Amino acid sequence: MSDEAPICSAKGCRADAVRVLAWNNPKLHTPERRKTWLACEEHREHLSHFLGLRGFLKEDVALAEWDARQEPQDPSAARQEPQGPSAADR
Template sequence: MNSPETAAESGATPPICSAKGCRADAVWVLAWNNPKLHTPERRKTWLACEEHREHLSSFLDVRGFLKEVVTLAEWESGADGRAGRDPGERP
C-alpha cells in the first residue's frame, strides 16, 4: 500500500494564509459563521499562518463570527469528528 502524498510531493500548491497580501503557508483554520447570512451549522473558513492567526481571529471574534480555531492538520484529518474535510468545504 502506498503512503499518502503530501501537497509538496503531489505537486499541489499548499494552502496559503487568507490575510491580505500574505503568501505564507497556512497552519491554522479559522471556522466562522455570520448568523445573519448562514444557518447555525454552516462553517466558512479562513486560513492563517502563525503571524496572522491572532489578527484574523480577533477580526472574526469581535463581530461574533468566530466558532473555532484548529490546526490545518487537525481540520484535514477530521481529528475533532469532522471526517477529514478540506478547508472551505461545507458541512
C-alpha cells in the same frame, strides 16, 4: 486538486497556512454552516480578533486536524452504490 500548500487568507500574505479559522455570520448562515479562513502564525491573532469582535469565530484549529476531520471515517462509505428495493419493499 492542487499540490500547492494552502496559503494564509490575510490580504497580501503568501505564507503557508497552519491554522483554520472556522466562522459563520448568523445573519447570513445557518448555525451549522462553517466558512473558513486560513492563517499563518503571524496573522492568526489578527484574523481571529477580527472574526471574534463580530461574534463570527466558531473554532480555531490546526490545519492538519481540520483536514483529518474532513476525511470520511470509512472510505468505502463514500463509494457505496445505491441499493435497490429490498424483497420486503417489492
